[in-house]
Amino acid sequence: MTTQLYFNSRVLIFSILIILIFIGCDEITNPDDTDRPADAEQIRVDNIGNTTAWFMVDFAGDMQNVDESGFCWSTSNPPQITDYKSTFESVTGISSYIATELQTDATYYVRAYYIFNERIYYSDMVSFTTTEPLTDEDGNQYNVVQIGNQLWMGENLKVKTFNNGDSIEDGIGIGNYSTVQDPQFYFSFDDDVSNSSVYGHLYTWYVATDERGLCPAGWLLPDVTDWEKITLTLDVLANTYNASTGGNQEMSPIAGGMLRSTGTIENGNGLWYHPNQGATNITGMQVEPSGFRDPSGSFDGLGYSAAFWSFSEQGVENALMFYTHYYNQGIHVNTFSKSTGYAVRCVKNLN
Numbered sequence: 001m002t003t004q005l006y007f008n009s010r011v012l013i014f015s016i017l018i019i020l021i022f023i024g025c026d027e028i029t030n031p032d033d034t035d036r037p038a039d040a041e042q043i044r045v046d047n048i049g050n051t052t053a054w055f056m057v058d059f060a061g062d063m064q065n066v067d068e069s070g071f072c073w074s075t076s077n078p079p080q081i082t083d084y085k086s087t088f089e090s091v092t093g094i095s096s097y098i099a100t101e102l103q104t105d106a107t108y109y110v111r112a113y114y115i116f117n118e119r120i121y122y123s124d125m126v127s128f129t130t131t132e133p134l135t136d137e138d139g140n141q142y143n144v145v146q147i148g149n150q151l152w153m154g155e156n157l158k159v160k161t162f163n164n165g166d167s168i169e170d171g172i173g174i175g176n177y178s179t180v181q182d183p184q185f186y187f188s189f190d191d192d193v194s195n196s197s198v199y200g201h202l203y204t205w206y207v208a209t210d211e212r213g214l215c216p217a218g219w220l221l222p223d224v225t226d227w228e229k230i231t232l233t234l235d236v237l238a239n240t241y242n243a244s245t246g247g248n249q250e251m252s253p254i255a256g257g258m259l260r261s262t263g264t265i266e267n268g269n270g271l272w273y274h275p276n277q278g279a280t281n282i283t284g285m286q287v288e289p290s291g292f293r294d295p296s297g298s299f300d301g302l303g304y305s306a307a308f309w310s311f312s313e314q315g316v317e318n319a320l321m322f323y324t325h326y327y328n329q330g331i332h333v334n335t336f337s338k339s340t341g342y343a344v345r346c347v348k349n350l351n
Contacts, residue, residue, distance in 0.1 A: 156200025
C-alpha cells in the first residue's frame with residue numbers, strides 16, 4: 001500500500017511539472033514583457049479566393065535584430081509556426097504574402113509572428129473563409145474572389161443561356177450589325193470559339209442587362225457604384241465617377257495592375273503584350289486582355305486591353321464601361337455604344 005501511494009505521488013508530481021512546463025512554454029511563446037522589440041499594429045486578410053488569400057501585416061518598432069518573421073495559418077485555432085507558414089524579410093512596415101493551395105469553403109486562422117532572442121511573438125489572430133466556385137446556367141464554374149465586402153467573379157463570364165433557359169443568339173459571322181436596334185448577341189473574339197475558353201464571351205449591353213438574367217442567380221451586373229467600391233478598396237485615393245464631366249476618366253492610377261494577370265506574350269509567360277505595366281494580380285481577379293467587338297464588324301484589343309460592361313446607362317444609346325490597358329497600371333471608365341461587345345464580370349455585395 002505504501003509503495004502504491006509513493007508511486008501515485010511521484011506520478012502526480014511529475015504530471016504537475018509537465019503542466020507547469022507547458023504553461024511556461026506558452027508564456028514564453030506569447031510574452032507580455034518589455035523585451036518585445038516590435039508590435040504588429042495591423043494584420044489583415046483580403047482578396048480571398050477559392051484556394052488563395054492575401055495576408056498583410058504592419059510591424060512598428062525595431063525589426064533589425066529579429067531572427068525570423070512571417071505568417072502562420074491553419075484550420076485549427078490558434079495557428080502556430082509548426083502549421084503552414086511563410087517567411088519574409090524582417091523589416092519595419094508592411095509585409096504581405098499570397099497563400100495558395102488552400103481548401104475551398106474552409107475557415108482558416110492566420111497570425112503574423114517573429115522570433116527574437118529564441119522567443120516567438122505572435123500578432124492578433126484573424127479568421128477568414130475561402131470562397132466557393134460559382135456555377136452559371138450552362139454549368140460553367142468560376143473562381144470567386146472576395147475583395148472588401150464584395151464577391152467578384154475571378155474569370156470572365158462565358159454563359160450562352162439566360163437564367164430562364166432561353167438561349168442567347170451567337171453573333172458569329174454576323175458582320176456589321178450597327179443598324180440592328182437593341183442587338184442581343186454574344187461573341188467569341190475573332191469568331192474563334194476557342195478564344196472563349198480563355199477570355200470568356202463578349203456581350204452587348206442589351207444582353208448583359210436583359211431581365212431574364214445573364215449573371216447567375218443572386219449575382220448582378222456591376223453598376224458604377226460597384227466599380228467605384230472595388231477601386232476604392234484597392235486604392236483609397238481613387239476617384240469616383242464624375243457624371244457631369246462624362247467621357248474618359250481615370251478612376252485609379254494603380255488599381256488596374258492589381259486586377260490584371262501577370263506576364264507578357266513576348267516573354268512567353270502571359271497573355272498581355274509588353275509591358276503589361278504594373279500587373280501583379282494581387283487580387284486574384286486574373287483579368288485577361290479580352291478585347292472587344294465593334295458593331296461595325298471588327299474585333300480589336302486582344303492582348304492589349306480588358307473592358308467590362310457596367311449596368312449604368314449614359315443616355316439612350318450609351319453605357320459606362322470600365323477598362324485597363326497594357327501600358328499603364330490604371331483603371332479607367334468611358335462611355336460607349338450599348339451595341340458594343342464587352343466582357344462581363346458579375347458581383348455580389350455582402351452588405
